[in-house]
Amino acid sequence: MTGIAPALLAWWDVHGRRDLPWQRDPTPYRVWVSEVMLQQTQVVTVERYYDRFMAAFPDLQSLAAASEDAVLHAWSGLGYYGRARQLQHAARRVCEAHGGVLPMDLDALMALPGIGRSTAGAILALAGGQRQPILDGNVKRVLTRLHRIEEPPAVPAVQARLWQLADQYTPADRPAAYTQAIMDLGATLCTRRRPACERCPLASRCLARRDGIAERLPAAQPRRARPQRSSVVMLVCFGAGRVLLEKRPATGLWGGLWGLPEVEGLDAVGDWCQREIGQPPLRIAQRPVLRHGFTHFDLDMTPVEVDVPEPRRALDGGRWLWYNLHDPARVGLAAPVTRLLNSLLQERPAPP
DNA sequence: AAGTCGGGGCA
């Protein structure tokens, strides 16, 4: 029996997307950056970041040579900041071990941090023209429907079956176009809700469509309710628009970003100022609660505005940063921190 | 095999 490639490619040659930023000059480096950005992040979001990131770090060498703060600054708002740090670490390793050239080999690529099998396959297929399968969310959706796979894709046996199918369907002829085509099919026709089966080039052989259950596949993984958490964060301000930021640990939530110092509760603000600044606060004002949702929990942040006198002693520059609202340092900031700093800037416009 | 890691788009 024939594969799906002929019908898929014929459709893609007419209806496929070729205008995405990373499709224009699909070098291994450009495809790599795009694939890492697209891990768990939607195309419309990545489109807002990609060109700006590539302008800042046009090649692998410039990314390897950059400071971590500069990389996280360019990544701020995209989320999953571990991806940015791994991307840069991988770039540095490529410079050390591979002469600055991305190895176009599955095992060598997968040995780099942040590159799994699917991302490696995408780089090899899209930038190298190699016959390598990928298995991203789009391909999983197409294949589970095509074969009417009713168990959740996360089940290991299902995962293995999907990789087998992905490999089997990937053609030796035009593998790059095929890879784009199956992703485009999933993104534009075989969508999660309301799939456009009437326009699908694979409709005649799709088992889920035959049985009228396309929209129910792939099956959702059962998940637990998200716990609620809360925290009190301080906007420690002095002078004309200085706000104190603290460097977060390299790993974990918002790893490597600069955040607002946290305290146990409102009562702890005074003690905190004495301990860290060496002076008591001049004014304390609570601001409205900010809700921020994560995959695994919801966070309610209570911001507290704390005005302090001009600091008498310098703080450790590796851990603390007096962020200037009117001349912002180019460092990584989490989305809620950016929002808070922006609202503060509205209230405290630059002096004439 | 399950948990961790962000933010946004959409019904």
Added chain:
DNA sequence: TGCCCAGACTT
């Protein structure tokens, strides 16, 4: 609101 997105890594 709940769900999931061009996944990978750790335990």
